[in-house]
Amino acid sequence: MTTTDQPSRGELIARLNAAGRELSTAAVMFHSALAQLHGLSSTEEKAIDLLQRFGPLTARELGEHSGLAPASVTGLVDRLQRKGFARRIPNPADKRSVLIEAPEGPAEALAPHFEHFMSGMEELYARYSDAELATITGFLTAGAAVQHEATARLTAALPGSRPGGGEPVLTQSQKLTVQTAGHGVVALMAAADPGAFSSARAGMAAGKALSSATGLTGRVLAEKPKRLKLGGHSTADLADQVFPALTASVALLGDIDPGEAENFRSAIRVVVDAAMRTRNPASPAAIAMAAKIGDALDGA
Known part of the structure; x- marks a missing residue:
């Protein structure tokens, strides 16, 4: 050739x-x-x-x-x-x-x-x-x-990316998971004691503690939740919503930033502690609920 x-x-x-x-x-x-x-x-x-x-x-x-x-x-x-x-x-x-x-x-x-x-x-x-x-x-x-x-x-432009190297962006579904976990813990701690007055005090204290969360967790929880529906016919129904959301929140935040998963855990523990301090002495039901939430966080 x-x-x-x-x-x-x-x-x-x-x-x-x-x-x-x-x-x-x-x-x-x-x-x-x-x-x-x-x-x-x-x-x-x-x-x-x-x-x-x-x-x-x-x-x-x-x-x-x-x-x-x-x-x-x-x-x-x-x-x-x-x-x-x-x-x-x-x-x-x-x-x-x-x-x-x-x-x-x-x-x-x-x-x-x-x-x-x-x-x-x-x-x-x-x-x-x-x-x-x-x-x-x-x-x-x-x-x-x-x-x-x-x-x-x-x-790079998909949800969860870091535009300009900034904070990760959560999808609406992921935000709803974190919000279900955070606001759900407030509701669980309020519902743990059937007394109307004690429930109201626990709910107010827990809600105030939730609003003090910082970082990505705090910003997501501070947003007005979209499509958030908590409740059911019993505390058990509420727990069925909240505990899976707790586990999922730790996992998804940990995948994005391990430090943010620990921040989320800390924020939830502060919420539980705030609710417990309103009851002196704390009822067996409140103690049991706090323990279950702690176990869920530790096991996530």
């Missing part, structure tokens, strides 16, 4: 872009099919892959590896946990945060589907020299970094 028969650099780049698009489409279709077989989305399946490759990760680290915004990571982990493909565990290096890991059994169920694919890739690798494989590896690694940055840019 003469020099004039060689494709120009522009033509080579055009062919490379076309081949890259073909590879990207093939990868998306493969992982979509694999995910669908196990009741997952493509994003969920790739998150499991990250957890298998890197081991337990914090939500922040999972976001860094995936390029997803904090709120997207929170929802992603919640979905994986419900489906049994991920779980939150204590972080031995930082008691204020949690790690996310992929349980071995469910995650390993994906492995057999890769055997035929990887066999084909091994045959493909054999066509290239070590030097060529090193060049291809370098190109793919750099290309992944470029696409990772592009993903981060796309997710």
Whole structure:
């Protein structure tokens, strides 16, 4: 082939872009099919892959590896946990945060589907020299970094991102969870003692304490709650709303910022203490309710 028969650099780049698009489409279709077989989305399946490759990760680290915004990571982990493909565990290096890991059994169920694919890739690798494989590896690694940055840019404007590096933004659903937990604890402490006068005093003291919360927690609780409906026919009905919200609030705030999860815990404990101080002596019902709230915070 003469020099004039060689494709120009522009033509080579055009062919490379076309081949890259073909590879990207093939990868998306493969992982979509694999995910669908196990009741997952493509994003969920790739998150499991990250957890298998890197081991337990914090939500922040999972976001860094995936390029997803904090709120997207929170929802992603919640979905994986419900489906049994991920779980939150204590972080031995930082008691204020949690790690996310992929349980071995469910995650390993994906492995057999890769055997035929990887066999084909091994045959493909054999066509290239070590030097060529090193060049291809370098190109793919750099290309992944470029696409990772592009993903981060796309997710930067989503709820839960930090515009300009500022405070994370919660979705309305996440705000409602935190507000249900905060205002619900006030209602629970007021309802713990059936006496009308003592209930009113406890509710007022707890509400005042709630309004003193600071940070992201304080700003969310200070907003006028939208669609917040607390109550039911009994204290048990109210508790069924509040305790899951307490656990979920600690988890979602911890995923965004472990320090904010601890701030939330502190704010709720201040609310409980304020309500307890209005009763002298505190009734057995109030003591029991305070203990249950404390246990929920400690176990979250």
